[in-house]
Amino acid sequence: MPHRIINWIDQRFPLTSFVKHELTGYPTPRNLSYWWNFGFLAGFVLVLQVATGIFLAMHYKADIALSFDSIQHIMRDVNYGWLLRYMHSTGASAFFLVIFIHMARTLYYGSYRAPRELLWWTGQGLLLLLMATAFMGYLLPWGQMSFWGATVITNLFRATPFFGDQVVIWLRGDYMVGDATLSRFFALHYLFPFLIIGAVVVHLVALHTVKSSNPSGIDLADKDNIPFHPYFTAKDFYGLGLFLIVYSVFVFFIPDSLIEPANNIPANPMQTPNHIVPEWYFLPFYAILRSVPNMVGGVVAMGLSVMIFAFMPYLDRSRIPGGAHFRPVYRGLFYIFAVDMLLLGYIGYIPPTDTSIMVGQWGTALYFGMFLVLPFASKAEERWLMKRGLPPQVEALIASEEKEKLKIKNRHRKGGAA
Amino acid sequence: MSESKVLDDSGRRNFLIKATSVVGGAGVAATCVPFVASMNPSSDVLAKAETEVDLSEITPGAMRTVAWQGKPVFILRRTPEQIKSAEASNGGKDPEPDEKRVQDPEWLVVIGVCTHMGCVPNKEGPGWMCHCHGSQYDDSGRILQGPAPRNLEVPPYKFLAENKIVIGRA
Numbered sequence: 001m002p003h004r005i006i007n008w009i010d011q012r013f014p015l016t017s018f019v020k021h022e023l024t025g026y027p028t029p030r031n032l033s034y035w036w037n038f039g040f041l042a043g044f045v046l047v048l049q050v051a052t053g054i055f056l057a058m059h060y061k062a063d064i065a066l067s068f069d070s071i072q073h074i075m076r077d078v079n080y081g082w083l084l085r086y087m088h089s090t091g092a093s094a095f096f097l098v099i100f101i102h103m104a105r106t107l108y109y110g111s112y113r114a115p116r117e118l119l120w121w122t123g124q125g126l127l128l129l130l131m132a133t134a135f136m137g138y139l140l141p142w143g144q145m146s147f148w149g150a151t152v153i154t155n156l157f158r159a160t161p162f163f164g165d166q167v168v169i170w171l172r173g174d175y176m177v178g179d180a181t182l183s184r185f186f187a188l189h190y191l192f193p194f195l196i197i198g199a200v201v202v203h204l205v206a207l208h209t210v211k212s213s214n215p216s217g218i219d220l221a222d223k224d225n226i227p228f229h230p231y232f233t234a235k236d237f238y239g240l241g242l243f244l245i246v247y248s249v250f251v252f253f254i255p256d257s258l259i260e261p262a263n264n265i266p267a268n269p270m271q272t273p274n275h276i277v278p279e280w281y282f283l284p285f286y287a288i289l290r291s292v293p294n295m296v297g298g299v300v301a302m303g304l305s306v307m308i309f310a311f312m313p314y315l316d317r318s319r320i321p322g323g324a325h326f327r328p329v330y331r332g333l334f335y336i337f338a339v340d341m342l343l344l345g346y347i348g349y350i351p352p353t354d355t356s357i358m359v360g361q362w363g364t365a366l367y368f369g370m371f372l373v374l375p376f377a378s379k380a381e382e383r384w385l386m387k388r389g390l391p392p393q394v395e396a397l398i399a400s401e402e403k404e405k406l407k408i409k410n411r412h413r414k415g416g417a418a
Numbered sequence: 419m420s421e422s423k424v425l426d427d428s429g430r431r432n433f434l435i436k437a438t439s440v441v442g443g444a445g446v447a448a449t450c451v452p453f454v455a456s457m458n459p460s461s462d463v464l465a466k467a468e469t470e471v472d473l474s475e476i477t478p479g480a481m482r483t484v485a486w487q488g489k490p491v492f493i494l495r496r497t498p499e500q501i502k503s504a505e506a507s508n509g510g511k512d513p514e515p516d517e518k519r520v521q522d523p524e525w526l527v528v529i530g531v532c533t534h535m536g537c538v539p540n541k542e543g544p545g546w547m548c549h550c551h552g553s554q555y556d557d558s559g560r561i562l563q564g565p566a567p568r569n570l571e572v573p574p575y576k577f578l579a580e581n582k583i584v585i586g587r588a
Contacts, residue, residue, distance in 0.1 A: 148550075151535070152535040154536075155535045155536040156535070170454075170458050173458065173459055173460070174459055174488060175463070175488050175489055176487070176489050178463070180457075184457065269485075269489075270490045272538040272539075272549065272550060273549075274540070275549060276549070276550050290565070292565075295565060295566075295567050298565065352551060352552040
């Protein structure tokens with residue numbers, strides 16, 4: 001009977017062939033390490049956030065007179081409301097952690113290189129959507145940090161040429177962040193996850209066209225690919241188990257560690273807290289904003305610091321495969337960049353002093369300097385590595401990729417099954 | 419003109435395609451107007467435009483914060499020393515004489531919103547300090563140092579009586 005039902009569907013809709021082609025039989029490089037788990041984990045956290053968010057919305061009230069209390073209502077009165085809320089607030093941090101590791105892996109292994117530029121750019125779009133969604137969601141509890149975070153960020157649009165002030169008032173629907181702002185942020189915070197789901201589909205279509213990159217940095221021969229199921233379903237689920245252990249520790253034991261204490265005070269438009277900080281995942285970009293003494297310059301620098309990753313396919317001019325693995329200079333730059341990110345994050349967290357501002361400015365200069373230096377450093381490194389003689393391992397990789405390309409070309413010429 | 423000749427006339431076809439695209443595009447743009455406009459401040463928000471303040475209870479040297487259009491407005495009753503030091507300088511990176519910022523030197527009325535990112539500065543020592551990003555203002559609300567580009571804004575206001583002002587009406 002089930003067989004007959006599937007047959008009936010298959011004559012009308014490509015169910016079996018789709019599942020076989022895109023899921024179970026999807027060819028995956030057999031040398032993927034655990035660093036390749038984080039795309040799957042991001043998808044998992046997305047589902048988690050949508051699910052907890054929809055159930056929270058059943059109890060939340062988007063009205064400045066009621067919203068702060070409705071969070072307390074969720075925490076105290078709603079059955080398992082505390083769990084839904086802590087899963088959602090922890091989930092936001094988990095989402096960024098997973099995405100940052102996912103991006104770091106792409107940078108380390110050079111997965112952004114041709115032919116994966118569009119895959120990388122759709123990911124960049126997803127990062128922007130995620131940041132917008134997280135930012136709007138943070139206003140909803142209507143605490144002091146919510147209010148002043150939204151005030152500062154909507155104020156960034158004052159940097160718009162000619163209509164700056166009007167744009168800010170239009171975004172807020174009021175002269176200050178108020179009831180109109182809260183209602184629209186709630187409406188958009190509910191909408192954006194579905195835009196993210198749409199963008200994830202585009203991201204996956206691009207992925208399934210160019211297939212996964214792998215630690216060797218070359219396109220592998222057919223014989224080195226294995227079906228996604230059961231090999232990578234098993235690997236992804238094992239990684240998911242590890243992820244859930246860490247996630248559960250935060251949800252059940254230290255959920256407040258990710259919530260600023262000042263956000264337990266209801267929003268007060270007449271009094272800014274003495275020390276306002278964004279959520280940890282915005283800190284490095286916030287430090288860059290604060291480091292530029294000119295307001296418009298700061299806004300431009302912050303925007304650029306997020307968008308500059310999109311230029312990576314053109315900034316990295318080396319043709320040595322394997323990402324940072326076979327490239328000592330690039331590997332060095334990668335680790336300096338990671339440390340600089342942490343440093344800027346710390347500078348963004350502490351209150352501004354003369355020393356911290358100076359350190360932040362050096363950190364910002366280093367941040368952008370890395371991207372400026374990369375086109376020259378990558379080319380010089382390539383020349384140096386070629387002259388020194390590539391390790392036999394890399395030579396073999398390049399040769400095998402050449403051979404594979406030739407084979408595919410011949411197959412196309414013969415009109416065979418390519 | 420025969421029918422086939424009319425049908426073959428690509429000039430007419432191109433004209434029709436362009437004309438329908440332009441009219442259709444204008445229609446779509448016009449339809450966007452109400453959606454975009456709905457996000458601008460509504461009538462009840464605009465109605466908060468004026469605030470009356472009784473000044474009689476503010477002692478010399480003290481400051482009061484009142485809400486105007488939902489924004490905090492600082493009203494500082496300055497002592498003769500404060501007036502003297504404010505008049506002695508032109509401020510910092512956005513120079514402006516003190517007399518241009520007050521109607522009566524005893525009363526300083528400024529919008530308490532940092533011109534950098536919109537935080538509310540705190541009254542600290544002489545002037546104000548914004549803790550968000552470290553901007554410092556003097557007792558005339560002028561920017562001395564920090565990332566803020568401009569002096570604290572002076573709202574439109576008017577003395578109705580000796581001890582009464584209305585903010586929002588010039």
